Amino acid sequence: METLMEMAKKGDCPEWLKDVAKSEGIEVDKLLRLIARGEVVVPKNVNRELKKPRAIGRFVSTKINANVGTSIDYVNVEEEVEKAIVAQKYGADAIMDLSTAGDLDFIRRKIMEVTEVPFGTVPIYQSARMKKVVVDMDEDDFFKSVEKQAKDGVDFMTIHAGVNRFTLEVLKKSGRLLGIVSRGGAIIVGWMVHNEKENPYYKDFDYLLEILKEYDVTISLGDAFRPGCLHDSDRAKYAEWIVLGELVEKCREKGVQCMVEGPGHMPADQIIPAVKAMKVITRNAPLYLLGPLVTDIALGYDHIAGAMGALVAGLAGADFICYLTPAEHLALPTVEDVKEGVIVTKIAAHAIDLVKEGVRERAMKVDYEMSLARKNFDWDRQFELAIDPEKAKKIWERRKSQFACSMCGDLCAIKLAQKALERNVFNPNHGQSEG
Amino acid sequence: METLMEMAKKGDCPEWLKDVAKSEGIEVDKLLRLIARGEVVVPKNVNRELKKPRAIGRFVSTKINANVGTSIDYVNVEEEVEKAIVAQKYGADAIMDLSTAGDLDFIRRKIMEVTEVPFGTVPIYQSARMKKVVVDMDEDDFFKSVEKQAKDGVDFMTIHAGVNRFTLEVLKKSGRLLGIVSRGGAIIVGWMVHNEKENPYYKDFDYLLEILKEYDVTISLGDAFRPGCLHDSDRAKYAEWIVLGELVEKCREKGVQCMVEGPGHMPADQIIPAVKAMKVITRNAPLYLLGPLVTDIALGYDHIAGAMGALVAGLAGADFICYLTPAEHLALPTVEDVKEGVIVTKIAAHAIDLVKEGVRERAMKVDYEMSLARKNFDWDRQFELAIDPEKAKKIWERRKSQFACSMCGDLCAIKLAQKALERNVFNPNHGQSEG
Numbered sequence A, B: 001m002e003t004l005m006e007m008a009k010k011g012d013c014p015e016w017l018k019d020v021a022k023s024e025g026i027e028v029d030k031l032l033r034l035i036a037r038g039e040v041v042v043p044k045n046v047n048r049e050l051k052k053p054r055a056i057g058r059f060v061s062t063k064i065n066a067n068v069g070t071s072i073d074y075v076n077v078e079e080e081v082e083k084a085i086v087a088q089k090y091g092a093d094a095i096m097d098l099s100t101a102g103d104l105d106f107i108r109r110k111i112m113e114v115t116e117v118p119f120g121t122v123p124i125y126q127s128a129r130m131k132k133v134v135v136d137m138d139e140d141d142f143f144k145s146v147e148k149q150a151k152d153g154v155d156f157m158t159i160h161a162g163v164n165r166f167t168l169e170v171l172k173k174s175g176r177l178l179g180i181v182s183r184g185g186a187i188i189v190g191w192m193v194h195n196e197k198e199n200p201y202y203k204d205f206d207y208l209l210e211i212l213k214e215y216d217v218t219i220s221l222g223d224a225f226r227p228g229c230l231h232d233s234d235r236a237k238y239a240e241w242i243v244l245g246e247l248v249e250k251c252r253e254k255g256v257q258c259m260v261e262g263p264g265h266m267p268a269d270q271i272i273p274a275v276k277a278m279k280v281i282t283r284n285a286p287l288y289l290l291g292p293l294v295t296d297i298a299l300g301y302d303h304i305a306g307a308m309g310a311l312v313a314g315l316a317g318a319d320f321i322c323y324l325t326p327a328e329h330l331a332l333p334t335v336e337d338v339k340e341g342v343i344v345t346k347i348a349a350h351a352i353d354l355v356k357e358g359v360r361e362r363a364m365k366v367d368y369e370m371s372l373a374r375k376n377f378d379w380d381r382q383f384e385l386a387i388d389p390e391k392a393k394k395i396w397e398r399r400k401s402q403f404a405c406s407m408c409g410d411l412c413a414i415k416l417a418q419k420a421l422e423r424n425v426f427n428p429n430h431g432q433s434e435g
Helices: A006-011 A013-026 A028-035 A077-089 A105-112 A138-150 A165-172 A184-194 A205-215 A237-254 A268-281 A302-318 A336-354 A361-375 A380-385 A390-396 A413-420 B002-011 B015-024 B028-037 B077-089 B104-113 B138-150 B165-172 B183-195 B205-213 B234-254 B268-281 B303-312 B337-354 B360-375 B379-385 B390-400 B413-420
Strands: A064-069 A096-097 A117-120 A156-159 A218-221 A258-262 A289-290 A320-322 B063-068 B095-097 B120-121 B154-159 B218-220 B260-261 B287-290 B321-322
Touching: A006 A028, A006 A218, A013 A028, A028 B183, A064 A077, A064 B028, A077 A096, A077 A105, A105 A117, A138 A205, A138 B390, A165 A184, A165 A237, A184 A320, A184 B413, A205 A218, A205 A237, A218 A237, A218 B063, A237 A258, A237 A268, A258 A268, A258 B268, A268 A302, A268 B303, A302 A320, A302 A336, A302 B268, A302 B303, A302 B337, A320 A336, A336 A361, A361 A380, A380 A390, A413 B183, B002 B028, B015 B028, B015 B205, B015 B303, B028 B287, B063 B337, B077 B095, B077 B104, B077 B138, B077 B337, B104 B138, B138 B205, B138 B303, B165 B234, B205 B218, B205 B234, B218 B234, B234 B260, B234 B268, B234 B337, B260 B268, B268 B287, B268 B303, B268 B337, B303 B321, B321 B337, B321 B413, B337 B360, B360 B379
Parallel strands: A064 A096, A064 A320, A096 A117, A117 A156, A156 A218, A218 A258, A258 A289, A289 A320, B063 B095, B063 B321, B095 B120, B120 B154, B154 B218, B218 B260, B260 B287, B287 B321
Antiparallel strands: none
16 A cells, blocks of 8 residues: 555545645645655545545645543543534644543544544553553553554554653753653653663654554654743753654655644744744654743633744744643633634634745635725624634624724724725735735 | 933933832833933823833833723723723733713723823824814814823823825825724824815924923824735835834934834734834834734634734834734723733733843743742642633633642653653753843
């Protein structure tokens, strides 16, 4: 069996990929070249009927991911399924199941059933449950969950293969406050130190790729050393990216699609240099960003702090944004939190698309339509174009005006100025949309 | 009487300004030099007992403004007063009364009574109510409201003096979709075109400055041509800034403090160049930004789209951020909307401070404290440091764990990694905080 990347290298295009190209407004040949070079991934497990595949990377629109999943305190499969449904309703382009408690296989399959977009996991979470104590895992356990989940149809997997003896030494010397905040990363480091062994995902990366290749699973190279606070935005994460950059080459040689994950918490002025560095180090691998959160203190509003950082990251080349919810750092999110998180992240992704090469002309059309509806006081059309029509309508109806438009009252700038200005140009190709 | 700027030019420091310097952690002499050069303003009307003056500009922390005020559809003075109180509770550094209906003097005085931070207005709104029809205003009417409000103790006023025959011609040729969305700007343009006269605020700018000078009112040079949608982010706004840059020089010569307002709606990649251009054109005047909103389609979430743009603007030198609320483009905000708007904008302002020269060391301490509390699982301390402790606590209590920390369940990264990593550095001067 050939992977998508192998097909792309030969210029072969599976039928389903043509629809992806069409939905992105990109020529099929160009998309194939980008996949062949590893600058775009289209995660799709060979065992999966994927209704809505998504392209992630250069020259295609910015995608967002929503995490769902159980925790030891709270195992409610129906609720996690509901979260996946709601996340997709509001625009999630991928769902990851991060469950760590309950019947993991059952939960994963249930969530996957309702997921029409690419579906991802972090297999080490399941490996960590294979023995009573985490550090008692065998090296084989690391791979067993990968294989099982691959067989089950998981489209992409986060694997923390950049943790190794070298990067761990850099981390130890970096004087962190929070150390490691990646759960997968912490599990692996805990195992490595306790067992005095190299990270199996790193040591046996070729074996890992063989498994992934068989099912054409896309690997998302996990950012185990992502900073958990601004203070920890340091050289350790750069050290890990260097290893990830080397692993990217291996994936590409092998024909396995891969993306690279990024931080974390970072002061806003470090984001653009960091993302540009990641693009260089990984030779333009699609970047999957977790935030970055631009402050540590936005408890209850971390989805917003993360989306702000994501927008800045988008200016430098972020391709795929993991959402946060208002419950980040506090608890498992509710369905309502998931909705809020997706919407806020979607706003950042759209704002990125408005300035992204190859994408902005299409993205700008929506904003133009909205502004035109605003000019025409066409509220129905505005609600139609809004990311969250229900909320917008609710606010508007609260104060629906009897005298005038609810925006400005009778001193309406648009009307006052329209009278004064003679020329009304209506030209969707004007201005910004030309870039 | 001497204005603050005149005193600063001579090196004289009023007693109250020493507290401002102290609260900003800046040397008094440095603050005076910045005020003398017009790179920092500290708005304070001589007629006003201002409990909490605020410095705005270079080397001082980023400030945020909350707008309140009535509209023809809804005049409820108590509610506007309540909004001003709530806005200050959550961190607004300034309140502007934008009322356009009801007894404007009464409403303004009521809101001012509860306002402990600098208080601003847009006097043209009151001028516009002086005749039955807006365009029937006399030239004198433009100034009457300025004088009355100055006497009343208003600390800063938005005046759209950059609209003139030249900039209006540029605007007409720029092919905008929404034209003018600044209410003050639209009133003035409507008046200019109808009466075939130059903008009195521009023509008689010296007279305007005389009035402002008498009460030491800070002028906020209004951005009448701020783009109302991404499509309209064009040369017209640059044309206006050039005129504003010239007026800045006049203010500085006269000893009147001034700031300059900026857009509006802009694609995210235009923000940094635009803000840097504004700084050049105005010779480092304090910049008062309205957003910029990075997309037009975030109806119901425009406060977030605006805060995202504000953060990007902060990377280039934005000093003062006007909040938006979820009701922007839809209706007058409720008290709850005001709270939400202030918090989201405060997050952006704090994220800017984390990277702002002369400010970041102090700002970083809060984030360090929060991260330390997170490391120690000290939830009470985290809530104490949170911008919105009630909300954070509510989310946390929803799922307070019996088995483990609510963040990650039993697979706690922090604990797992702490065991594995030997070195725990506790050094608040490390890393980021050194910039």
